Amino acid sequence: SNQPLKLSVIGCGYLGAVHAASMAELGHEVVGIEVDVEKAEALAAGRVPFFEPGFSELLRRSLDSGRLTFSSDITAARGAAVHFLCVGTPQRRGEYAADLTYVESATAALLDVLGPGELVAGKSTVPVGTAARLAELVAERVPDAVLAWNPEFLREGFAVQDTLHPDRLVYGIPDGAAGEWAADRLDRVYARIVAEDTPKVVTDYATAEMVKTAANSFLATKISFINAMAELCEATGADVKQLADAIGHDDRIGRKFLNAGLGFGGGCLPKDIRAFMARAGELGADQALTFLREVDNINMRRRIRMVELARQVCDDSLLGKRIAVLGAAFKPDSDDIRDSPALNVAAQLQLQGATVRVTDPQAGDNVRKHWSQLDFVETPEEAAENADAVLLLTEWKLYKQLDPAAFGRHVRTRRVLDGRNALDRETWEAAGWTYRALGRRNV
Ligand code: UDX
Numbered sequence: 001s002n003q004p005l006k007l008s009v010i011g012c013g014y015l016g017a018v019h020a021a022s023m024a025e026l027g028h029e030v031v032g033i034e035v036d037v038e039k040a041e042a043l044a045a046g047r048v049p050f051f052e053p054g055f056s057e058l059l060r061r062s063l064d065s066g067r068l069t070f071s072s073d074i075t076a077a078r079g080a081a082v083h084f085l086c087v088g089t090p091q092r093r094g095e096y097a098a099d100l101t102y103v104e105s106a107t108a109a110l111l112d113v114l115g116p117g118e119l120v121a122g123k124s125t126v127p128v129g130t131a132a133r134l135a136e137l138v139a140e141r142v143p144d145a146v147l148a149w150n151p152e153f154l155r156e157g158f159a160v161q162d163t164l165h166p167d168r169l170v171y172g173i174p175d176g177a178a179g180e181w182a183a184d185r186l187d188r189v190y191a192r193i194v195a196e197d198t199p200k201v202v203t204d205y206a207t208a209e210m211v212k213t214a215a216n217s218f219l220a221t222k223i224s225f226i227n228a229m230a231e232l233c234e235a236t237g238a239d240v241k242q243l244a245d246a247i248g249h250d251d252r253i254g255r256k257f258l259n260a261g262l263g264f265g266g267g268c269l270p271k272d273i274r275a276f277m278a279r280a281g282e283l284g285a286d287q288a289l290t291f292l293r294e295v296d297n298i299n300m301r302r303r304i305r306m307v308e309l310a311r312q313v314c315d316d317s318l319l320g321k322r323i324a325v326l327g328a329a330f331k332p333d334s335d336d337i338r339d340s341p342a343l344n345v346a347a348q349l350q351l352q353g354a355t356v357r358v359t360d361p362q363a364g365d366n367v368r369k370h371w372s373q374l375d376f377v378e379t380p381e382e383a384a385e386n387a388d389a390v391l392l393l394t395e396w397k398l399y400k401q402l403d404p405a406a407f408g409r410h411v412r413t414r415r416v417l418d419g420r421n422a423l424d425r426e427t428w429e430a431a432g433w434t435y436r437a438l439g440r441r442n443v
Helices: 014-025 037-044 055-064 101-111 130-141 159-164 176-189 191-195 205-236 240-248 269-282 286-313 341-351 364-370 380-384 404-408 425-430
Strands: 006-010 029-033 068-071 082-085 119-122 146-149 169-172 200-203 322-326 355-359 375-377 389-392 415-418 434-437
Touching: 006 014, 006 101, 014 029, 014 055, 014 068, 014 082, 014 159, 029 037, 037 068, 055 068, 055 159, 082 101, 082 176, 101 130, 119 130, 119 176, 130 146, 130 205, 146 169, 146 176, 146 205, 169 176, 169 205, 176 191, 200 205, 205 240, 205 269, 205 286, 269 286, 286 341, 286 389, 286 415, 286 434, 322 341, 322 380, 341 355, 355 380, 364 375, 380 404, 404 425, 425 434
Parallel strands: 006 029, 006 082, 029 068, 082 119, 119 146, 169 200, 322 355, 322 389, 355 375, 389 415, 415 434
Antiparallel strands: none
């Protein structure tokens, strides 16, 4: 049936906030539970604590409908038909493994209010085996409640679209009648999405947990594959962009995620592949994932190579050179700077004696807060003032649309390093710039 349900969403960070508002958009009555009182209040007032295209409109719409509320008090979740666990699982400090502190504390809090006939649906990315353990805790406390694992695949920058129109639904459920009941309840939550013939995989807990980490590992591997090819292209004078186009025409390979450059960062891919390796080790299957260590290494080497290229182009010394860094977010259309390749490169340049100015259209607040040692400016023109080299490190549209001739008037020397293979080489060269890029002929 298409009856709206009462839902709770526990943890209103990036994933939870988007999920909560999206579920209200689907017609459900949703309460978002967030321990950070300030964050809960901001969301309740329609203020989005991060940048995500289209999200602030969705949040306001959901709040205005009266179907979405926020609270810092777990008792507000009482009586919900489904409780979604959306807390973060960051990388543990100094280790590869995931930090499950928030999963543990959220589950403990939820167990105090969980009632019979209610479903707990985990959405966080967790080490395989976590769901089975949480299911035992649920069964001990509330024998008539059920746990399902329902991973989320949203991309930053496309979070709303990915949540309302996902590529697939994955339900990890227990065997037997309890499992069928859980799948049926999730179908009711996602009725509109199910009706759009969205592919659905109904499976066991471990598979559902692994779908997420396997998908992210594959994406990371695809990026590192093309970046390894970029290293070879640099060694031979071949062109990685044309190579990617050519192999991408084979639809078994596909062109997506074959953009060579500075590599991947963000709050998911790096920590997910590391946590996956750590978990494989615990399970005695570490050999199966040793290739992911190489994927990580290739990815980190791109950052070093970028700094090297900057030094080369600046007459072999960065000391006292003025460098403009365009981009700080780990990817465009996001203000997220977690494990940002761009900031890592900016910091390395500074350590080698360069005077670095960083700019980004959205990540300014985060950079000032977490990277106060870097000089942040608002516009690319300010960053480029008297620069000896300009580095494009996050491929914002704004930067791709710069007019190289006009922009060139700000710099001291027209040298541009394209860390994302995003600029049109010919137009920049025609405007008198020396163009260098990762994985391309650099003469
Ligand atoms: C990723 C997954 O795509 C998503 O399905 C999952 O739920 C969470 O992790 P996200 O971290 O938002 O999403 O970013 P994504 O668009 O996947 O990009 C990840 C990183 O890879 C970025 O740093 C991006 O710049 C880089 N990237 C991506 C490349 O370097 N080359 C590419 O071809 C594609």
